[in-house]
Amino acid sequence: LPRLEIRTQALFHEYEITIGRGLLFEVGRISRDRLGKSSRRVALVSNQKIFSLYGPTIRQSLEARGFSVFSWLIGDGEGKKSLSTLAGVLQFLTKAELERSDAIVALGGGVVGDVAGFASAVYMRGVPLIQVPTTLLAQIDSSVGGKTGVNLAAGKNLVGSFHQPHAVVIDIDTLTTLPERELTAGWCECVKQGAVSTRKLFTETSDYLRRLTSQGSLLSPQLEQLIASHCAFKAAIVTGDERESPARRDSRSRKILNFGHTIAHALETVTGYQRFRHGEAVGYGMLVAGELSKNLGLLEGSELELLQQTIAMCGSLPFAGDLDENELMRAIEHDKKRNAGQTQWVLLARIGRPRIVNGSDIGPRLLRRSIRKVLQK
Ligand SMILES: NC(=O)c1ccc[n+]([C@@H]2O[C@H](COP(=O)([O-])OP(=O)(O)OC[C@H]3O[C@@H](n4cnc5c(N)ncnc54)[C@H](O)[C@@H]3O)[C@@H](O)[C@H]2O)c1
Numbered sequence: 001l002p003r004l005e006i007r008t009q010a011l012f013h014e015y016e017i018t019i020g021r022g023l024l025f026e027v028g029r030i031s032r033d034r035l036g037k038s039s040r041r042v043a044l045v046s047n048q049k050i051f052s053l054y055g056p057t058i059r060q061s062l063e064a065r066g067f068s069v070f071s072w073l074i075g076d077g078e079g080k081k082s083l084s085t086l087a088g089v090l091q092f093l094t095k096a097e098l099e100r101s102d103a104i105v106a107l108g109g110g111v112v113g114d115v116a117g118f119a120s121a122v123y124m125r126g127v128p129l130i131q132v133p134t135t136l137l138a139q140i141d142s143s144v145g146g147k148t149g150v151n152l153a154a155g156k157n158l159v160g161s162f163h164q165p166h167a168v169v170i171d172i173d174t175l176t177t178l179p180e181r182e183l184t185a186g187w188c189e190c191v192k193q194g195a196v197s198t199r200k201l202f203t204e205t206s207d208y209l210r211r212l213t214s215q216g217s218l219l220s221p222q223l224e225q226l227i228a229s230h231c232a233f234k235a236a237i238v239t240g241d242e243r244e245s246p247a248r249r250d251s252r253s254r255k256i257l258n259f260g261h262t263i264a265h266a267l268e269t270v271t272g273y274q275r276f277r278h279g280e281a282v283g284y285g286m287l288v289a290g291e292l293s294k295n296l297g298l299l300e301g302s303e304l305e306l307l308q309q310t311i312a313m314c315g316s317l318p319f320a321g322d323l324d325e326n327e328l329m330r331a332i333e334h335d336k337k338r339n340a341g342q343t344q345w346v347l348l349a350r351i352g353r354p355r356i357v358n359g360s361d362i363g364p365r366l367l368r369r370s371i372r373k374v375l376q377k
Contacts, residue, residue, distance in 0.1 A: 004228040006235060015167050017144060017231050019224050023171035024057045024132070028065035031103060031130050034166045038101045039128075043093055044071040045116035046107040047080075050134055053177055058107055058132065070096035074115060078273060081111045081150050083159070089119040093127075103128040103166065109135035109182075110142035114160070117148030121163030128166040134174040136186025137279055140193065140230035141257075143168050145238040162243060170231075172223055183218075184315030185279025188260075190230060191310050192282055196256040196346065196354040197233045202310070204229055209313035249344070249356040256354040259346040260285030263371070266331035267320065275318050283317050284374060291370035292362060293347040293355075303351050320375045325368055332359075332367075 006017045018030060031042065042062050046055060051073055059069045072092040074085050093104075104127060106116035113131055120129035133143035149160020175183070187209060194202035208226050212218065237254055244254040263285035267276055276284075290307045293299035336343040336359060343359030 004224055006228060006232050013164060013166075015165055017168040017170065017228075017235070019139075019170040019172070019228050019231070021171065021173050021219070021224070023169050024054055024174070025061050027058050027105065027130070027132060027169055028061035028063070028067065030167055030169055031062060031067065031105065032065040034130070035101070035103055035128055039103060040066075040068060041096060041098055041102040042067045042069050043096050043098050043102070043104045044069055044107060045089060045104060045119070046071065046073055046112055047076045048073050049076055050108045050112070054107060054134065054174060058105065062105070070098075072096075074112065076111075078111060078151070078156075078278075081115055083150055083152070085115055086119060086150050089115060090123055093119065093123050098123070098127060100124050100127055103130055105130045105132060106143075107132045107134065109133065109138045113138055113142050114148050114157075115150060117146075117163055117165070118150055118160055121148050121161040126163065129163065131165045131168045133168070133170060135178060135182055136175055137182075137189050139170045139172070139175075139227050140186070141189050141234060143170070144231050144234045146242070168231075170227060172219060172227065175218060175223075180315065181277055181280070184283075184317070185277035187314035188279040188283040188286070188311065190226075191307075191314060192259050192286055193230050193233060193257070194310075195286065195307060195348060195351055196251075196259045197352060199350075199352040201229055201233055202351045206306075206310040206313065209310060213313050251354050253356070255344065255356060256346050258344075259348075259354060260289055262332060262335065262343055262345055263288040263328075265335055266328045267323070269331040269334075270323055270327045280317050283311050283314060284320060286311060287374040288370050289345065289347055291373055292345070292366065293349070295366055295370060296347070296357070296362070298347055298349045298355060300350075303348070306351060307348075321377075323375060325371055328371060329364065329368065 004019045062069050074080050104116050104120040106113045117129055120127050131143040133139045146162045146164035148163050149157045152158040190205050194205040204226055240252055241254040260282040264281035267281040290304045294304045345357045347355050347357050349355045
């Protein structure tokens with residue numbers, strides 16, 4: 001089977017991201033290689049839906065390499081990325097008598113990855129983690145970079161830890177069962193990463209989307225290459241700024257990955273996290289950030305058009321024309337208070353050239369106008 005391997009140099013250790021087809025069958029071999037002989041047990045954390053599709057394959061693959069496998073299923077959805085879910089996982093780990101030389105395998109999307117990752121960061125002050133991401137978003141973004149955590153009632157991702165995995169195993173075959181909306185959300189995140197990385201990655205992404213819209217078949221060697229390019233970009237950013245240094249504002253700080261996120265958070269807040277998948281909200285967020293960039297004289301009109309066309313190829317976004325502009329402005333204001341009184345917007349000077357701009361440099365009038373223009377289309 002063809003596969004691509006990327007080595008990332010995280011601050012504390014190196015790990016491999018293996019990308020290809022049929023890799024679920026190889027999770028046992030890869031885990032054994034990475035964990036060594038002394039590792040005996042694996043805690044497989046997933047949810048019912050994903051486990052019923054892929055759990056048995058992974059279990060067999062691990063057992064064939066001599067691991068005893070204990071599985072724990074968490075509930076589905078963002079609401080389950082909680083402290084009580086974390087407590088359930090930790091209790092399960094003690095019951096399974098997982099030791100420090102053993103490992104947790106996270107099989108699922110970003111929710112499973114973040115919860116299982118956080119459990120692996122804190123259980124016995126840290127046990128090895130193998131990420132097996134099964135959504136497009138998790139494959140290009142959340143499984144790489146070591147951010148783990150859960151939500152609190154007061155907000156998303158408020159508790160967490162940086163904990164790099166021992167390995168990331170990306171089997172693109174798992175994308176074939178992914179619901180359409182999840183793919184759209186994942187593609188939006190790909191466009192986001194493309195837009196703030198290089199024109200090459202952006203073009204690779206939009207070319208792939210164009211081919212997909214005309215031919216329709218998702219899986220191809222080009223998809224492996226594309227996911228590999230995204231992982232390599234994410235890994236490079238993370239290696240250079242593992243903990244998202246608050247003081248950095250340059251075009252390679254981890255903050256640039258927040259392109260589209262100021263508006264995305266506001267959209268998610270005013271709709272009570274019910275209407276949008278996060279990536280869909282990021283789709284709108286990028287359009288608003290693009291509009292702002294153009295109106296501030298940073299971005300050429302033709303670049304904005306390119307961004308708009310590429311986002312349109314990701315799939316259709318939920319209707320947003322009914323949302324109250326004042327409420328959105330209040331949500332942005334609230335976010336600002338939480339960030340020491342300053343919103344830092346990631347805007348674009350060009351595709352592939354992000355620029356961090358202070359909220360105070362964007363007047364409320366311009367912001368309102370840009371929001372209205374995008375949402376009422
Ligand atoms: N740690 C990070 O760096 C980071 C980065 C970005 C996002 N995130 C987090 O990731 C989460 C979102 O992740 P997500 O978009 O993967 O959502 P998700 O984990 O909720 O998965 C989306 C849905 O798809 C289902 N699913 C997953 N894989 C499937 C498959 N192969 N076939 C069929 N169904 C499948 C899931 O059960 C779920 O219903 C958020 O909590 C976000 O905060 C973390």
